[in-house]
Amino acid sequence: MLVLILAVVVLLVIGGCACVYWEARGDAPRWARVVAKATLLGSEFARSASRTSRSRRSSMGDD
Template identity: 80%
Template sequence: MLVLILSVAVLLVIGGCVCVFWEARGDAPRWARGVSKATLLGGELVRSASRNSRSQKSGGDD
């Protein structure tokens, strides 16, 4: 069951990356632009959460 969930998550990430690339080329439909924006926003949220957890572990001396 865990393998299935992880496989779906990987496919969603790959699909999001494809939409980002497609939008960067400039000929993406509206739905792909929306998926691209959601993918980029998700990446920023993960990066922010990672940065916050690292700063808490190091005592906040960034």
């Protein structure tokens, strides 16, 4: 079951990256632009969460 969930997540990530590439070329339909925007927002969220986690660890002296 866990492998199935991981496979779905990987496929969603690959699809999101493909939509970002397609949108960057400039000829993507509206739905692909929405998916690309969601993918980029998700990556920004993950990046900010990672920064917050790192800053908490360094302020606690766990480095």
